[in-house]
Amino acid sequence: MRHSKLAVAAATLALSATAAVSVALAQSSAQPIIGLITKTETNPFFVKMKEGAQKEATRLGAKLLTGAGKADGDNAGQVTAIENMVAAGAKTILITPSDSKAIVPAIAKARAAGVMVIALDSPTEPTSAVDGLFATNNYQAGVLIGQWAKRAMGTKKAVIATLDLFPGQPVGIARHNGFLAGFGTAGISATTRTQVNTGVACAQDSFGDQAKGQTAMENCLQRNPNINLVYTINEPAAAGAYQALKALGREKDVLIVSVDGGCAGVRNVVGGVISATSQQYPLKMASMGVAAGVNYVKTGKKVSGYTDTGVTLITNKPQIGVKSSNTTFGLANCWGQ
Amino acid sequence: MTQPATAPPASKRPSLPSLSTLGPLLALLLACIFFATQSDRFFTGTTLSLVLKQISFVAVIAIGQTLIILTSGIDLSCGVIMALGSVVMTKFAVELGVPPILAILCGLAVTTAIGALNGLLITKLRLPPFIATLGMFGIVSATTQIYSGAQTVTNLPPALNFLGQTFNILNTPFTYGAVLMLILFGVAWFFLTHTAPGRHVYAVGNNPEAVRLSGIPTTRLLISVYAVAGLLYGIAAVILVGRVGAGDPNAGQTENLESITAVVLGGTSLFGGRGSVLGTFLGALIVGVFRVGLTLSGVNSVYQILITGVLIILAVATDQFSRRKA
Numbered sequence: 001m002r003h004s005k006l007a008v009a010a011a012t013l014a015l016s017a018t019a020a021v022s023v024a025l026a027q028s029s030a031q032p033i034i035g036l037i038t039k040t041e042t043n044p045f046f047v048k049m050k051e052g053a054q055k056e057a058t059r060l061g062a063k064l065l066t067g068a069g070k071a072d073g074d075n076a077g078q079v080t081a082i083e084n085m086v087a088a089g090a091k092t093i094l095i096t097p098s099d100s101k102a103i104v105p106a107i108a109k110a111r112a113a114g115v116m117v118i119a120l121d122s123p124t125e126p127t128s129a130v131d132g133l134f135a136t137n138n139y140q141a142g143v144l145i146g147q148w149a150k151r152a153m154g155t156k157k158a159v160i161a162t163l164d165l166f167p168g169q170p171v172g173i174a175r176h177n178g179f180l181a182g183f184g185t186a187g188i189s190a191t192t193r194t195q196v197n198t199g200v201a202c203a204q205d206s207f208g209d210q211a212k213g214q215t216a217m218e219n220c221l222q223r224n225p226n227i228n229l230v231y232t233i234n235e236p237a238a239a240g241a242y243q244a245l246k247a248l249g250r251e252k253d254v255l256i257v258s259v260d261g262g263c264a265g266v267r268n269v270v271g272g273v274i275s276a277t278s279q280q281y282p283l284k285m286a287s288m289g290v291a292a293g294v295n296y297v298k299t300g301k302k303v304s305g306y307t308d309t310g311v312t313l314i315t316n317k318p319q320i321g322v323k324s325s326n327t328t329f330g331l332a333n334c335w336g337q
Numbered sequence: 338m339t340q341p342a343t344a345p346p347a348s349k350r351p352s353l354p355s356l357s358t359l360g361p362l363l364a365l366l367l368a369c370i371f372f373a374t375q376s377d378r379f380f381t382g383t384t385l386s387l388v389l390k391q392i393s394f395v396a397v398i399a400i401g402q403t404l405i406i407l408t409s410g411i412d413l414s415c416g417v418i419m420a421l422g423s424v425v426m427t428k429f430a431v432e433l434g435v436p437p438i439l440a441i442l443c444g445l446a447v448t449t450a451i452g453a454l455n456g457l458l459i460t461k462l463r464l465p466p467f468i469a470t471l472g473m474f475g476i477v478s479a480t481t482q483i484y485s486g487a488q489t490v491t492n493l494p495p496a497l498n499f500l501g502q503t504f505n506i507l508n509t510p511f512t513y514g515a516v517l518m519l520i521l522f523g524v525a526w527f528f529l530t531h532t533a534p535g536r537h538v539y540a541v542g543n544n545p546e547a548v549r550l551s552g553i554p555t556t557r558l559l560i561s562v563y564a565v566a567g568l569l570y571g572i573a574a575v576i577l578v579g580r581v582g583a584g585d586p587n588a589g590q591t592e593n594l595e596s597i598t599a600v601v602l603g604g605t606s607l608f609g610g611r612g613s614v615l616g617t618f619l620g621a622l623i624v625g626v627f628r629v630g631l632t633l634s635g636v637n638s639v640y641q642i643l644i645t646g647v648l649i650i651l652a653v654a655t656d657q658f659s660r661r662k663a
Contacts, residue, residue, distance in 0.1 A: 044489075047487040211394075222383060222384060222629065239581070239582075243581060
């Protein structure tokens with residue numbers, strides 16, 4: 001008896017839920033539906049990207065669906081999200097591919113169903129797998145802090161530590177190599193696919209995490225106490241490096257440079273924790289993507305090719321010959337508050 | 338038939354060091370000797386202090402994980418509970434202006450309560466620990482992101498950074514967090530080996546039915562174990578906050594596996610009832626020594642992951658082997 005009552009209750013609940021969903025779908029069929037798939041739900045960069053997309057979607061009267069992988073590198077989760085969004089009637093899907101190659105077949109299926117797919121932040125391999133790419137030029141972001149660091153070091157001999165992302169990650173490699181190229185290391189170009197460690201005293205993976213960055217920096221300093229220039233993949237890793245240096249009383253005579261330009265990161269530039277950082281614009285990537293999606297629904301015109309969403313060097317110690325903006329600009333343009 | 342036979346060796350265990358207790362010590366010694374030949378900076382006080390402070394918060398989590406695994410449970414939510422604790426204590430202190438000590442206590446209260454909730458789910462709802470804590474991982478991880486808006490909490494009052502401060506022994510700086518970790522290991526060791534409730538933790542892992550029949554309140558014991566583990570994750574959060582100088586909502590995503598690694602490398606059986614918290618300390622040390630040692634030798638850190646994987650398999654194989662002999 002109890003079981004059958006429970007079953008009836010469950011069935012009623014399921015039916016009413018289905019009805020609610022179909023009503024919601026029917027209501028929204030007139031509205032352009034745009035999907036945004038990020039690498040994770042939790043990384044602040046993607047949280048801000050979602051906020052930017054939502055704001056633009058609300059402004060343009062579009063409906064935004066969001067999805068994400070469970071963790072960085074979760075391709076299967078992103079494939080599922082694509083399938084669900086196509087099923088939900090999305091006309092445009094914006095995606096930050098976790099795995100640049102493995103995601104390609106799922107994207108091809110969506111495009112075959114008439115969906116415009118735009119990669120945000122990271123490219124697919126091949127780049128032609130999507131209609132367009134809106135992203136930061138990560139190599140250029142690295143070059144800027146490399147050039148700045150070269151000027152800032154002056155005649156002092158640099159002993160470099162790099163706190164990288166994790167092995168084989170294209171964004172991490174592009175920033176790392178860009179930094180070294182900007183610093184003047186020979187034999188690196190924007191198309192170099194593997195991490196170059198020429199002239200680096202210590203290269204460690206930080207996974208972009210503050211605590212792991214701190215651990216990596218401590219170990220690098222134990223290996224070579226003369227390190228005086230630190231490249232970090234992002235600002236949490238930079239904050240970790242600073243903690244490690246501070247513990248040894250070395251925070252004043254070591255330059256830390258980074259890439260990202262999040263608000264907490266720029267505040268650390270204000271506070272002198274980070275000397276210079278390259279700022280990127282996730283909200284812009286997302287809002288441009290949403291606008292392109294709405295335009296596609298209205299006019300049937302797809303985007304194509306690569307759109308550089310820009311990168312700005314943020315520092316309060318400008319160097320001659322390296323274009324930069326100060327932290328007032330950086331704080332006004334950082335992602336979130 | 339087989340159950341009564343397992344009881345006597347369990348009571349004899351402390352007197353005779355088995356293969357699974359000597360294994361981790363041997364692995365640690367071999368690693369140290371190897372790294373000493375690779376880098377002349379390895380056998381220094383600084384390296385020792387680095388290892389201790391780097392392992393401190395994972396090791397404290399691993400104490401809680403050891404207690405739980407001894408009861409033949411597991412906790413997949415430990416790291417994210419720590420992250421939530423770190424955000425609660427820092428946000429309370431920085432944004433609500435709660436006095437630091439009180440803010441820390443609030444953080445500890447939250448983590449202890451979530452630990453107890455895990456215990457309730459496992460005993461009252463009879464969920465397998467793996468499932469209960471897997472679900473809790475998602476709940477706590479998302480709650481932390483929502484509560485913090487995915488933003489790191491900085492500009493902490495000095496009291497919250499206390500455990501990251503250092504003092505010198507023979508010109509080598511040690512953090513108070515590392516000292517607290519060593520004390521907690523001492524307390525946990527004493528609790529498990531010299532008190533009746535400590536022996537009950539082993540007993541529950543060996544044979545919960547026998548424990549229940551002998552009149553020990555199993556449910557209360559299990560809930561207490563998970564609650565104490567939650568408290569330990571909160572203490573780990575204080576150490577983490579002191580170490581990184583910030584409340585970090587993105588911390589704790591991998592510490593569940595890292596703590597299980599320390600427990601397993603330390604020779605504690607994942608089937609419960611066998612093992613020691615000192616083994617866990619050795620297990621955490623092994624991971625820490627490899628991380629520092631490989632950096633000093635100039636080896637890419639990806640090899641640390643490889644070697645840790647190999648060691649885990651060796652450790653569990655040793656455990657199985659010693660079981661078959663016993």
